Amino acid sequence: MALFTRHSGAPSTAAGPAPAVAGAVANGRAAAGASGEGQAIEARDLVRRFGTIDAVRGVSFEVAQGETFGFLGPNGAGKSTTISMLCTLLNPTSGVAKVAGYDVVAQRAEVRKRIGLVFQDTTLDDYLTAQENLRFHAELYGVARSQTGPRIDDVLQMVGLVDRRDSVVRTFSGGMKRRLEIARGLLHSPRVLFLDEPTVGLDPQTRAHIWGYIDELRTREAITIFLTTHYMEEAEHCDRIAIIDEGRIVVEDSPARLKASVGQDRVEISTADDAAAIAALRGHFSLDAAMSEGVVAFYVAQGEVFVPRLFAELGVPIQSVSVARPTLDDVFMNYTGRTIRDAEASGSERMAASAWIRARRR
Numbered sequence: 025m026a027l028f029t030r031h032s033g034a035p036s037t038a039a040g041p042a043p044a045v046a047g048a049v050a051n052g053r054a055a056a057g058a059s060g061e062g063q064a065i066e067a068r069d070l071v072r073r074f075g076t077i078d079a080v081r082g083v084s085f086e087v088a089q090g091e092t093f094g095f096l097g098p099n100g101a102g103k104s105t106t107i108s109m110l111c112t113l114l115n116p117t118s119g120v121a122k123v124a125g126y127d128v129v130a131q132r133a134e135v136r137k138r139i140g141l142v143f144q145d146t147t148l149d150d151y152l153t154a155q156e157n158l159r160f161h162a163e164l165y166g167v168a169r170s171q172t173g174p175r176i177d178d179v180l181q182m183v184g185l186v187d188r189r190d191s192v193v194r195t196f197s198g199g200m201k202r203r204l205e206i207a208r209g210l211l212h213s214p215r216v217l218f219l220d221e222p223t224v225g226l227d228p229q230t231r232a233h234i235w236g237y238i239d240e241l242r243t244r245e246a247i248t249i250f251l252t253t254h255y256m257e258e259a260e261h262c263d264r265i266a267i268i269d270e271g272r273i274v275v276e277d278s279p280a281r282l283k284a285s286v287g288q289d290r291v292e293i294s295t296a297d298d299a300a301a302i303a304a305l306r307g308h309f310s311l312d313a314a315m316s317e318g319v320v321a322f323y324v325a326q327g328e329v330f331v332p333r334l335f336a337e338l339g340v341p342i343q344s345v346s347v348a349r350p351t352l353d354d355v356f357m358n359y360t361g362r363t364i365r366d367a368e369a370s371g372s373e374r375m376a377a378s379a380w381i382r383a384r385r386r
């Protein structure tokens with residue numbers, strides 16, 4: 025029996041096939057997963073309530089072995105709560121999930137042996153050295169004595185902390201602590217690594233550095249990675265992402281396909297007569313253009329195809345042109361009606377943002 029049913033009503037666009045919406049899975053991997061075979065993670069209708077708070081409201085998804093899958097969503101969306109359920113730290117209120125083929129409630133010990141977890145908040149022992157932290161973890165996870173030394177060397181090498189193995193963690197920078205936590209999560213060679221906001225609070229350079237390690241890890245070890253983030257650029261590293269908002273998956277697909285699903289490129293031109301250009305865009309091309317930060321801006325399906333026509337047919341001399349592909353910001357906006365920053369700020373701006381996106385779609 026298929027685990028998931030495909031929802032109808034996914035927005036189809038000229039730019040590409042519609043992404044999976046609200047718990048449905050659209051790509052080929054999902055077909056293999058329908059039998060439950062070979063999936064690193066399977067979640068079906070996971071719900072978690074805290075008193076009156078509905079933290080997770082029925083999320084379903086599958087992650088194939090070797091895939092890097094991300095939950096992208098604002099504060100309070102339910103990302104950490106989902107990770108806690110998958111890592112057996114929190115029981116679901118309802119729904120089921122399997123990790124590495126084992127049920128997260130009924131086969132907790134089996135799941136725990138096969139996962140590595142890097143929490144959102146640091147859990148290193150500040151007063152121990154890097155190596156002592158790793159040894160402690162190795163004992164906790166029953167790594168064979170003969171394996172512990174070489175494995176510690178290996179993971180410290182991977183995150184570039186070999187030289188600091190005997191330093192007390194208290195003396196580490198935020199980025200070094202994060203790298204050590206990732207090393208610790210990898211120590212017992214887990215099949216699935218959970219990273220909850222792996223680079224939150226770090227400067228962009230350190231974030232890029234940590235992503236360098238994670239990307240290398242993906243090529244070196246046969247590992248499945250499930251991560252949560254509210255950084256758009258971090259989500260770009262994932263094979264697939266699910267946008268989660270208010271406890272629900274709004275849409276899931278590869279970053280490229282999600283961006284394609286927005287379907288519109290932003291074109292900006294400056295001209296000899298902007299008012300005449302706006303009138304010509306409306307009259308000749310039926311496009312709604314507006315002045316934006318000193319240039320004429322509008323949206324079209326395929327900017328690079330449209331631009332030659334524009335030069336040939338606008339009838340107003342064009343001085344400069346730029347075409348920008350949709351970003352994941354545009355994707356989030358498209359599917360939730362607001363930016364991730366608005367979502368984090370408050371719900372009060374939602375109405376205005378929705379009105380803006382409706383206007384943009386017209």
Ligand SMILES: Nc1ncnc2c1ncn2[C@@H]1O[C@H](COP(=O)(O)OP(=O)(O)OP(=O)(O)O)[C@@H](O)[C@H]1O
Nearest residue numbers: 074077079097098099100101102103104105106254
């Ligand atoms: N132990 C708890 N008791 C009560 N409410 C909780 C608990 N844990 C989480 N919540 C609530 O559940 C909702 C989802 O929280 P969660 O930590 O999963 O969000 P998140 O997506 O990880 O957010 P962030 O990006 O801020 O880490 C929030 O409203 C939060 O207040």
Ligand SMILES: [Mg+2]
Nearest residue numbers: 103104105144
């Ligand atoms: Mg969280």
